[in-house]
Amino acid sequence: MMDWVMGAYGGIKTATDITQSMLTLKTDAAVTTKVIELNGVLLGLQGQLNNAHTEHTALASRIRDLESEVAQFKRWEEEKGRYQLHQFPLGALAYCIKPEMQGTEPLHYLCSNCYQKTVKSLLQACEDGWYKALKCHHCDSLIRTEKIPDSGPNFAFFDNNGGAF
């Protein structure tokens, strides 16, 4: 990754040696030969600097991305602390806003599936057959929360995620 640094130091040393040796040259032809050699070394240094610039740009971009991820992670850590796991009568789980954190917000739930993936996704009320349900519009999960009174048989099954079906 940092090969360009060693290359640049090597190029500078070579250029310095060439200029030192030019002081002792006696003929124009010998000077011309050394100038050509020096130009080659300088072109090499230019290439090393271009590599350094490219690498610096990539690293700066990566640092910005990581800083953004860290900030997002910190925001989520604060936000997720406002919720607690809640189990509905049919057994399904969701994260519910803690009463002391609710403030003026209406009672609401977060999708437990998305919560585990650090995504805040509010569940929206709906119905699913004979059941009241909550749907996540981010991951499409649907959890049944309670049976609608006077509707259908009185039992429920659960999938592996705790959602009733």
Ligand SMILES: [Zn+2]
């Ligand atoms: Zn979800």
